[in-house]
Amino acid sequence: MQNFLSTEKKPIGPGPQKNRLKFLYSKKAAPYIFVSPFIISFLFLFLYPFASAVNMSFQRVLPGQVEYVGLSNFERVFNPTFYQALQNTSVYVILTVVILTVLPMIFAIFLNHKLMKYSTFFRAAIFIPALTSVIVAGTIFRMIFGDSDGAIANQILNLIGLSPLEWRYGAGTGMFLMVTLASWRWMGVNILYFLAALQNVSNDLYEAADIDGANVWQKFRNVTFPAIKPVVIFLTTISIINGFRMFEESFVFWETSSPGNIGLTVVGYIYQEGIQRNDMGFGAAIGIVLLIVILIISAIQLYLTGAFKKDD
Amino acid sequence: MKKFLFLMASGALLLSGCGDNGNDGGSDNSGNEEASDGPNLEATQVIGDDVEGATELTFWNFNELHTGFFEDAVTRWNEEFPDRAIQLTAETYPIDQMHNNLLLSLQSGSGAPDIADIEVSMFANFLQGEPQMLPLNDKIEPELDNLVESRYQMYAKDGQFYGMDYHVGATVMYYNEEIMNEAGVDIDSIKTWDDYVEAGKKVVENTDAMMTTVESDETWSFQPLISQRESDYFDENGDVILDNDINVDTLQFLHDLVYEHEIAELTPGGFHHAEEYYGYMNEGGAASVMMPMWYMGRFLDYMEDLDGKMQIRPLPLWEEGGNRSAGMGGTGTVVTNQTEEPELAKDFLAYSKLTEEGNIQLWKILGFDPPRHDVWDNEEMRADNRFYDYFHDDIFDILLDVRDEIAEVNITEQTSNATQEIQSNVMHSVLRDQSKTPEEALTDAADAVRSRMSE
Incomplete structure (x- = not known):
C-alpha cells in the first residue's frame, strides 16, 4: 500500500482519492462489490432482455415499422x-x-x-x-x-x-x-x-x-x-x-x-x-x-x- | 423476497433460453430447396484474397454449393474488371440459423452481410414492413424478356424486384424406366393424369413397386399440382384462395391416389427429402416421383442404384392445352441495405446471376435449370456432365418444350402462415389421419390464414 501511494505524483493528502480507496475497505460497500459481477450480468443478460420482451409484447415489430398495438398480442394468445x-x-x-x-x-x-x-x-x-x-x-x-x-x-x-x-x-x-x-x-x-x-x-x-x-x-x-x-x-x-x-x-x-x-x-x-x-x-x-x-x-x-x- | 428473486431469475432464464434455442438446429432435413440434407456445417470461405486492393463483400448462404458457384463468379469478375476487384467472404450457416440471424440483423439495423441468400418460403418474412433490401429493378428490367419472369415476381413487392433466383425449379416427373418396362407401360404414352392413374394400376398389378409416393409432411406433392392448374394459396391481390375448388379437387386427387386407386403410398419418412425415402426409392419402391428439376442432384447423391434408369418427362396434363410443369422452390439472392458498396454489390450480383455466362455456370456447377431461358439451347449447355450421365441427353429439350407452361407463384407476406397451416394440419388430417375431407381441411386452413390477415 505504501509503495502504491508513493508512486503517485501528487502529494497525498486527505483528498478525494484516499476516500475512494477507503470505500474499497468499507464493510458496507465490499459485499456489493463482490456480488457486482452477478448483478451486472443479471441486469444485462436477464433483466434487460426480460424488460424488452415485456415491451415488445405490446408492439407489432416489422423492419422499419415498430408500433404499439396495446393488448392485441395478448388477446390473440x-x-x-x-x-x-x-x-x-x-x-x-x-x-x-x-x-x-x-x-x-x-x-x-x-x-x-x-x-x-x-x-x-x-x-x-x-x-x-x-x-x-x-x-x-x-x-x-x-x-x-x-x-x-x-x-x-x-x-x-x-x-x-x-x-x-x-x-x-x-x-x-x-x-x-x-x-x-x-x-x-x-x-x-x-x-x-x-x-x-x-x-x-x-x-x-x-x-x-x-x-x-x-x-x-x-x-x-x-x-x-x-x-x-x-x-x-x-x-x-x-x-x-x-x-x-x-x-x-x-x-x-x-x-x-x-x-x-x-x-x-x-x-x-x-x-x-x-x-x-x-x-x-x-x-x-x-x-x-x-x-x-x-x-x-x-x-x-x-x-x-x-x-x-x-x-x- | 429471496424466493421471488429466484423465480424472477428463472423466468428470465426461460426467456433467454428461447433465444439460444432457436440457433441450435444442428441438422436440417426439411425439403427446403437446395439446402443440403443432413447436418449443415458452418463454413467460411474467402474468395479473391489474392487480389490486392479488392473491395471486401460478405455473402451469407445456407448451402455450401452456392459458395462454389460464387467462387467461380468472383474469379471471372476479377479477371474481367481488375479495377473493381472483389474479395468475397462467403459464410455458410444452417438454414434456420441463417434466416434468423439475417432477419434479426435487418430488423436491428446492423450486422447484416452485403449479399445474402433467402429461401423462397422464408422470403415473405423479409417483405414485411419496409423491405430492408435494395431494389434490383435497374438490373433485372432490361433482361426481363430473356428471363422466366415468374421467378422474379416471387421476390417482388410493390413493383420492386428484390431477389435473383438460382433456378426455374420446373417440376417434372421422374420415371424409373426399369419398373415401367416391367409393368408394360410406355412412359411416352402417359399424356394425362388419367393415363397416369391407369399406368399406375398396371405397375401395382405387375410389379412389386408402387406407382408413386405422396408427401404427408411437406407440400411438394400438393403445391406443384395446384400451380400446374394455375391455382395457388393466394391470388394476385394477395387474397386467400387456398380453399378454392381446384385446390380441393387436387387434394382429393392425391387422397384418391393413395386410398381409392391404391397406386400410391404416403412417402416413407413423410417427405421426399427424408433418409427413409431415399433408401426406399433407391431400392425401387416406387416407379415415379414428381419433383422439381433441382431434385436431380438428390438422385445423384442419394440414389446411386438408379443411375441410368431414370427418365425425366413433363407432368401429365389435367386437360387439353393445360400446363405441363410448375415452378417450385427457389432461393433469391438479395443485396441488403446495410452494404457500404451498393453499386458494386448489385453489379456483381447481376453479373453472376443475370448474364448468359452466369446462367450457363448455374447448370454446369449446380445442375439447376437456369432462370435465363435463352441459354437453354446454348451449345455449352449440351456438354457432357454428371447429370447427363445419370439421366439422359434431352433434359433441356423437355424444358424448352414446357417453357411457357410455368405459372406464376404468388408469394405474399402471409405465405409462411399458409405453408405452416398446410404442413401441420391439412396434409396430416386429410392424407394420414383421414379425419377431415379435403374441403374441410382446406377451409379450416384458409380461415386460419384469413383471421391472421384481418388482425
Missing part, C-alpha cells in the same frame, strides 16, 4: 393452437417430473446399497447420456423409432408379436418419444443428486431404526426420505421449469412443424410465431404468458412442499 401447445407441454411436464424423480430415486437407493455390485460402473454408464447433445441423441432416437418395419423399435415390436408403429405420427407415441428422450438423457444426473444426498445419511440412524424393529418401508419413510427430500423438491422444481422450457426434444423429431401439432410445445410455438412467422411481438406475448404460468406453478409447488416456511 389464447387460441386453440396455444392451448394445444400448453396441453402438450403440461403432459410432458407431468410425465417427466414423475419419471425423473421417482426412477432416479429408486435407482440411487439400489446403487447406494452395500449389496450392489459394480455400482461405480453403473453410475458412470448411466451418467454418459447427459454428456451428449439433444440434437445428436435425438437424431439417433429418430432412426431407432423410424417408420419403416426395419427400424429397431419396430423390429422389437415385431419380435414380441406386435404390429409396427408410425411413431412420429401419433399423439401418444409422439409424447412417448419426447419423454423417453428426456428421461434417458437426465436420468443419470438426477441419480447423482440422489446419491450425494443418500451418502450423507448416517449409518447410525439405520442401526438405531433396526434396533427399534423398523421394516424396510419404515426405514425408507422415516430415515431415507427426510434426508433426500430437499433433492426431491429441487428436482421437481428444476424439472417443471425445464419441462415448460422444452424445445429441442420436440425439434429433433419434427423440426418446426409436427403433424397435427402433436409435438408442439409452448416454446416451439414462440419460435414458430416469433421467428418463423416473423411476429416477434406475438412471440414475446406468448413468452410472457408462459412466464406467468411457470411462476404460478412453481409458487404453488414450492408452497406445498414447504419451501417458503423456512424463509419466514
Whole structure:
C-alpha cells in the first residue's frame, strides 16, 4: 500500500482519492462489490432482455415499422393452437417430473446399497447420456423409432408379436418419444443428486431404526426420505421449469412443424410465431404468458412442499 | 423476497433460453430447396484474397454449393474488371440459423452481410414492413424478356424486384424406366393424369413397386399440382384462395391416389427429402416421383442404384392445352441495405446471376435449370456432365418444350402462415389421419390464414 501511494505524483493528502480507496475497505460497500459481477450480468443478460420482451409484447415489430398495438398480442394468445401447445407441454411436464424423480430415486437407493455390485460402473454408464447433445441423441432416437418395419423399435415390436408403429405420427407415441428422450438423457444426473444426498445419511440412524424393529418401508419413510427430500423438491422444481422450457426434444423429431401439432410445445410455438412467422411481438406475448404460468406453478409447488416456511 | 428473486431469475432464464434455442438446429432435413440434407456445417470461405486492393463483400448462404458457384463468379469478375476487384467472404450457416440471424440483423439495423441468400418460403418474412433490401429493378428490367419472369415476381413487392433466383425449379416427373418396362407401360404414352392413374394400376398389378409416393409432411406433392392448374394459396391481390375448388379437387386427387386407386403410398419418412425415402426409392419402391428439376442432384447423391434408369418427362396434363410443369422452390439472392458498396454489390450480383455466362455456370456447377431461358439451347449447355450421365441427353429439350407452361407463384407476406397451416394440419388430417375431407381441411386452413390477415 505504501509503495502504491508513493508512486503517485501528487502529494497525498486527505483528498478525494484516499476516500475512494477507503470505500474499497468499507464493510458496507465490499459485499456489493463482490456480488457486482452477478448483478451486472443479471441486469444485462436477464433483466434487460426480460424488460424488452415485456415491451415488445405490446408492439407489432416489422423492419422499419415498430408500433404499439396495446393488448392485441395478448388477446390473440389464447387460441386453440396455444392451448394445444400448453396441453402438450403440461403432459410432458407431468410425465417427466414423475419419471425423473421417482426412477432416479429408486435407482440411487439400489446403487447406494452395500449389496450392489459394480455400482461405480453403473453410475458412470448411466451418467454418459447427459454428456451428449439433444440434437445428436435425438437424431439417433429418430432412426431407432423410424417408420419403416426395419427400424429397431419396430423390429422389437415385431419380435414380441406386435404390429409396427408410425411413431412420429401419433399423439401418444409422439409424447412417448419426447419423454423417453428426456428421461434417458437426465436420468443419470438426477441419480447423482440422489446419491450425494443418500451418502450423507448416517449409518447410525439405520442401526438405531433396526434396533427399534423398523421394516424396510419404515426405514425408507422415516430415515431415507427426510434426508433426500430437499433433492426431491429441487428436482421437481428444476424439472417443471425445464419441462415448460422444452424445445429441442420436440425439434429433433419434427423440426418446426409436427403433424397435427402433436409435438408442439409452448416454446416451439414462440419460435414458430416469433421467428418463423416473423411476429416477434406475438412471440414475446406468448413468452410472457408462459412466464406467468411457470411462476404460478412453481409458487404453488414450492408452497406445498414447504419451501417458503423456512424463509419466514 | 429471496424466493421471488429466484423465480424472477428463472423466468428470465426461460426467456433467454428461447433465444439460444432457436440457433441450435444442428441438422436440417426439411425439403427446403437446395439446402443440403443432413447436418449443415458452418463454413467460411474467402474468395479473391489474392487480389490486392479488392473491395471486401460478405455473402451469407445456407448451402455450401452456392459458395462454389460464387467462387467461380468472383474469379471471372476479377479477371474481367481488375479495377473493381472483389474479395468475397462467403459464410455458410444452417438454414434456420441463417434466416434468423439475417432477419434479426435487418430488423436491428446492423450486422447484416452485403449479399445474402433467402429461401423462397422464408422470403415473405423479409417483405414485411419496409423491405430492408435494395431494389434490383435497374438490373433485372432490361433482361426481363430473356428471363422466366415468374421467378422474379416471387421476390417482388410493390413493383420492386428484390431477389435473383438460382433456378426455374420446373417440376417434372421422374420415371424409373426399369419398373415401367416391367409393368408394360410406355412412359411416352402417359399424356394425362388419367393415363397416369391407369399406368399406375398396371405397375401395382405387375410389379412389386408402387406407382408413386405422396408427401404427408411437406407440400411438394400438393403445391406443384395446384400451380400446374394455375391455382395457388393466394391470388394476385394477395387474397386467400387456398380453399378454392381446384385446390380441393387436387387434394382429393392425391387422397384418391393413395386410398381409392391404391397406386400410391404416403412417402416413407413423410417427405421426399427424408433418409427413409431415399433408401426406399433407391431400392425401387416406387416407379415415379414428381419433383422439381433441382431434385436431380438428390438422385445423384442419394440414389446411386438408379443411375441410368431414370427418365425425366413433363407432368401429365389435367386437360387439353393445360400446363405441363410448375415452378417450385427457389432461393433469391438479395443485396441488403446495410452494404457500404451498393453499386458494386448489385453489379456483381447481376453479373453472376443475370448474364448468359452466369446462367450457363448455374447448370454446369449446380445442375439447376437456369432462370435465363435463352441459354437453354446454348451449345455449352449440351456438354457432357454428371447429370447427363445419370439421366439422359434431352433434359433441356423437355424444358424448352414446357417453357411457357410455368405459372406464376404468388408469394405474399402471409405465405409462411399458409405453408405452416398446410404442413401441420391439412396434409396430416386429410392424407394420414383421414379425419377431415379435403374441403374441410382446406377451409379450416384458409380461415386460419384469413383471421391472421384481418388482425
